[in-house]
Amino acid sequence: MDHKKIAQEVLDAIGGQENLSAAAHCATRLRLVLNDESIVDQSKLDQMDEVKGTFSTGGQYQIILGSGTVNEVYKHLAKLSGQNEMSTSDVKEAATKKLNPIQQFVKMLSDIFVPIIPAIVAGGLLMGINNILTAPDLFIEGKSLVDANPEMADLAALINTFANAAFVFLPILIGFSATKRFGGNPFLGATLGMLMVHPDLLNGYNYGAALLDNDVPVWNLFGLEIEKVGYQGTVLPVLASSFILAKTETFLRKFVPSALDNLLTPLFSIFITGLLTFTLVGPLTRSAGNLLTDGIVWMYDTTGAIGGIIFGLFYAPIVITGMHHSFIAVETQLLADVVKTGGSFIFVIAAMSNIAQGGATLAVLKTTKNAKIKGTASAAGISALLGITEPALFGVNLKLRYPFIGALIGAGVSSGFVTLFQVKATALGAAGLPGIISIRPDTIISYIIGMAISFAVSFVVTIILAKRDAKKTANQASEQAAA
Structure with a gap:
């Protein structure tokens, strides 16, 4: 296989060196940022035996070449086009500039949630295993596996603890990832997440019952009452607070003297953001998140099969636009509140x-x-x-x-x-x-x-x-x- 020839043909088909803004590759695909995708000679690419397919998403024009081939073709493409070696993250950054505001918002959500998906997947699958062990009538009529085999009870309890960890402490994961995405110190973001699930706070899952009993604990700051309530399993509150934290930190670094930066900037960033979280941001976004989740569940339960048909018909077109990445935040909330949803x-x-x-x-x-x-x-x-x-x-x-x-x-x-x-x-x-x-x-x-x-x-x-x-x-x- 003449990889240099393939690279030259690809370069010609995409409009030449002057139309290529950035280039990288993953395991199977060339990932290109083009100045003008409309001038790509699609028929020429389709006729190339080595090209397994092409598509455009997120501001990137991607050409599927297959494992092994893509590495060699990329080397020659970089030389022929005068491109420096770039990582896929560099290309993503270059592609972001071409996106409209809605696409940029969806990409932002994707950047925040994709890195934490492995933790959520691990916890969720462990939850599934626990369900298999404890669900009655699944294997034995009238009993669960644990009921039939009591010696498995502690194993199920152990798995359940492992499964719940990622969801109970979800704000820590999101705080780290979101603050990093917004340009702040991710470890301050993790600290903010820890603050929002601190054991001294009323567990967020018990907030509804405490509210009905008029038994919600508060801090009393000179007459101002602030509810001491945690944000276990929430998404919107920690997203908003992480944004405020990152911007507060960035703002403070412009004015705090460098000699005091490591001392004062983290102190004021956490204190200001924490105060805003528990007085304003948290309560508002908690309510908004609950309304969003309740609305989605209501739509699903109310529209029934008709709603499912419509969603199923439109899911693939949504994938084409890349908007499906915005579902990650909603799914995370649905899974975090699985008892309710x-x-x-x-x-x-x-x-x-x-x-x-x-x-x-x-x-x-x-x-x-x-x-x-x-x-x-x-x-x-x-x-x-x-x-x-x-x-x-x-x-x-x-x-x-x-x-x-x-x-x-x-x-x-x-x-x-x-x-x-x-x-x-x-x-x-x-x-x-x-x-x-x-x-x-x-x-x-x-x-x-x-x-x-x-x-x-x-x-x-x-x-x-x-x-x-x-x-x-x-x-x-x-x-x-x-x-």
Whole structure:
């Protein structure tokens, strides 16, 4: 394989050196920031055997080349274009400048929550294991595994403690990540998070009951009463407070003498932000967060299957825009308050959509005669079933259009089904076949049936549309020949 030739062809197709603003690569893709994406010669890229697919997201134009190949092509591309070695984070920063305010907001949420997802996933999956051990009627009629085997009780309790840690102390994780994203000291952000879940405060989960009993503890500062309430499992309060902390710290560093900076800046940053958090920011954002969660749960419970169908139909288009990253904050709140919400329905809808994309892509594999598309579809279809849809979505389905339509129909039908049966996840994870372990135990069977519906409907509809598309193409060809 002539990697230099491939790099030159890619460079020519994207508009040359002058159209390339920044470049990096990940495991399988070139990640490029282009000055003008409209001048890209898409047909030329599509004709290249080495190019497995292309898509544009978050201000980046990405070209799928595959593991191993992408490294070598990038080396030559950097030399040919005069680009310095850049990391993917450098390219992300360059791409952010091209985004509109809404896209920048979504990217901000993504930057904050993506780093803490492993902790949430670990806690959520451990919660799922605990549910399997303690859920009655799952394996034994009228009993749970712990009821039938009392010696497992402490194991379940241990797992439950491990599972709850990430959610009980969620403000610490968010405080660290958000303050870092906003330009402040992340360790001050973690300290702010610790302050918000300090054991001297009334546990946030008990706030509602204490409010009804008129038994909420307070600090009395010269006649001003401040509620001593924690923010366990919350998202909006710590996000807002982290922003204030970062900006307060930045402001103070401009005026505090350098000799006193390490002493006074952290002191005043934490004190000012902490005071604002408990007097103003926390109570307001707690109420806003509760209203948002209650509203989403109400919409899900009220609209039922119709709402699920609509969400399922629109989930893949939302992924194309990148707006799905904004769901991370909502899902985190739903999972943090799982006793009240029952879990996240967003994860389940995402899984139905991903399975549908995989089913449609594998239908293309069965029907197409194009060797290059077959090669892409085989790997991309399996990847989508496992929860990674970008190769299928951008490399096959959107390019051919009819499989994308088939996938939307499959996602809509299956999403209506899982919504009807109130299927919810108690953890984040891979939204696809491996997602079974993230699902609430009493709804696992319905989740499996939903995945089967999603795959079958999208697969069959795509085959029907493929035959119609082939017939239409043949008719057009015969008309052109006759003309």
